[in-house]
Amino acid sequence: MTNRIAISLGVFLIAAAVIDIAMFGDLHMIFLGKKLFALIDWIAFWR
Structure with a gap:
């Protein structure tokens, strides 16, 4: 991905x-925002 x-x-x-x-x-x-934090938490669990 270029800067532009x-x-x-x-x-x-x-x-x-x-x-x-x-x-x-x-x-x-x-x-x-709340759903995004829940998704990040769920993804971090499966990492």
Whole structure:
């Protein structure tokens, strides 16, 4: 992955998160954050 692709992907993800928070509030992000930590914990268990 080149730097240009990585930067554009990062900008896209940040923009998507900002639009989601602006339209629907921050409850979705809190829910997804909790699920992400649960997934990381589950993956670490199987490692």
